Amino acid sequence: MRSQRILLVSLSVLLVSSLLPAAQKPLFTLHEVGKGIWAAISPDRSKAGANAGFVIGDNGVAVIDSFQNVAAAKELLAAIRRRTNLPIRFLVNTHYHLDHMTGNGVFADAGAVIVANRNVRAWARTDNLKFFGPHPTAAEREWVKSLVLPSVTYRSGIALYLGKRELIVRHLPGHTGSDSIIAVPDANVVFTGDLLWGHHLPNLIDASTDKWIETLDTLGRDYPTATFVPGHGRISHRAGLLAFRGYLVALRRDIALGLQQGKSGDALVDAVRPELEREYGTWGFFAYFAKPDILYTAEELEGKKKLPGGRVN
Ligand SMILES: [Zn+2]
Secondary structure: OHHHHHHHHHHHHHHHHHHOOHHHOOOOEEEEEEOOEEEEEOOOOOOOOOOEEEEEOOOOEEEEOOOOOHHHHHHHHHHHHHHOOOOEEEEEOOOOOHHHOOOHHHHHHOOOEEEEEHHHHHHHHHHHHHHHOOOOOHHHHHHHHOOOOOOEEEOOEEEEEEOOEEEEEEEOOOOOOOOEEEEEOOOOEEEEEEEEEEOEOOOOOOOOHHHHHHHHHHHHHHOOOOEEEEEEEOOEOHHHHHHHHHHHHHHHHHHHHHHHOOOOHHHHHHHHHHHHHHHHOOOEOHHHHHHHHHHHHHHHHOOOOEEHHHEEO
């Protein structure tokens, strides 16, 4: 009886949330994580698709990422305008995935110079097609080709200035090969893009988990007390960074063991998934990413993984 009631309650919660009109479902919520530094955190299944943020300096604003939805980007621009009339000087894309750059045009139109690692520009209009499956429609192809690209690129990093306020942008490997973090040293805040997922399983479609673990060590060493704004999931600190590192290490260890036992495909997933679920079953996106994370990482450990730009890991 009790379990029936719990089932009914949870079903009705699901129904109510899926029936809510879009206007009542927030695309994102804003959190001031340092003076003039705002994290836009999007709930799971929000049309915004990812987190973003902005930094207000003395003479302008820098935006970090532009969501996977133009309406969400416009709402972020409106939120900035409610807080300051300073010009939007920069938009930094943390990597090339659709969910972080679809709204680029909104900020370009508002006057921002779009800045990113050079692989964002190289891959955005080609490698994003894979998110539409093996047979993208003509409309989907057109959409990917219309993504607004960064007009300033760098190889390893760049410093941006909003008057006295300094933003240090650093390219770091692991998630796609096009990723950057944006550190605001005067406030001890770091926007990590998808190099960190806050209490969420990551998308490993383009990942090199060996390099990624090294990157997480670099972040832990260089920013030991920072507030991290992740690409997905909750605002985090050192503990969240270490927990996320732990997931990648556990994944690699459990898969290596399964491969040693001659397992592959569904048998490998069946062997590894329950182990992961014990520790990480409460994390966001577990149901969605556990299986692909296992299969992608098995390819990586076997040296067969295809990476963007035609590379193999
Ligand atoms: Zn993302």
